[in-house]
Amino acid sequence: MAKRIAVVFDSAGTLLRMYRVAKESSTGNILENIESTAIVAKKNGCGLVALNTDNEIILHSRRDMFLFEFIKEYRVSIGISRSKGKFTPDVACEIIRGAPLLMGDVHDVLNAVTSLCPDSIYLAAGLIVDSEARKVPYVLSTGGQVFGKTLQTIQSLYAMKVDMYIASGDRMSALVQLAELVNIPQERVFAFADPIMKEKVVLELKTRYEKVVMVGDGINDILALRAADVGIMTTQQGDDRPEELRAAADVVLDDIIKVVDVVKGL
Incomplete structure (x- = not known):
């Protein structure tokens, strides 16, 4: 039965109450309370990509290290949390490889969330990848309590x-x-x-x-x-x-x- x-x-x-921060790649501006899933839902070929690694490993990486170099050297897998249209991990990796993103960008958003929510029960880092424009418009971090x-x-x-x-x-x-x-x-x-x-x-x-x-x-x-x-x-x-x-x-x-x-x- x-x-x-x-x-x-x-x-x-x-x-969880979420604390969300994004760094806009085109301007370097730090944006708070960005709704990443809503951004992805608005445009075909967009994906919300998570970096599957410990934040301590991220924060101990060199700030001037390219993101794709970090993914390759530390064998970091990526996960697709949300996407619209045709979007795969292979497509995401290809675009990240060509993006001028540094680990310092990831450090910045992680540190910003930590300052907003010091008692967060978890901390995550990721990206929004636009496969049609062939770019990474945002680097993201979220924390929650x-x-x-x-x-x-x-x-x-x-x-x-x-x-x-x-x-x-x-x-x-x-x-x-x-x-x-x-x-x-x-x-x-x-x-x-x-x-x-x-x-x-x-x-x-x-x-x-x-x-x-x-x-x-x-x-x-x-x-x-x-x-x-x-x-x-x-x-x-x-x-x-x-x-x-x-x-x-x-x-x-x-x-x-x-x-x-x-x-x-x-």
């Missing part, structure tokens, strides 16, 4: 015998730290989950549970929100959200703790 309820959480902006009601929400759902999952575009090493903090088993964590993968996670869980709830806040959650029995969009991050995302959700909540009341109603 199918279990009763599963809840799938996005991480950034949903379980759990919202004030996140742990209470998870504990309340566990008390109701609800199974919980995380499906996020973040890399696994970052998500494992979050999962351990909120007590969600690692085998229920899906990393580098793009919109299609998030939708597949929800659809697969619907074969095993009577009801599946998706909780997210970004445009990359839209397919999963539509696929779920109940799609919940959260607005506690405070960013503007496109109307199509609101339309895809069954419920819009301004605090994650209110997810508990929605699940009780099921």
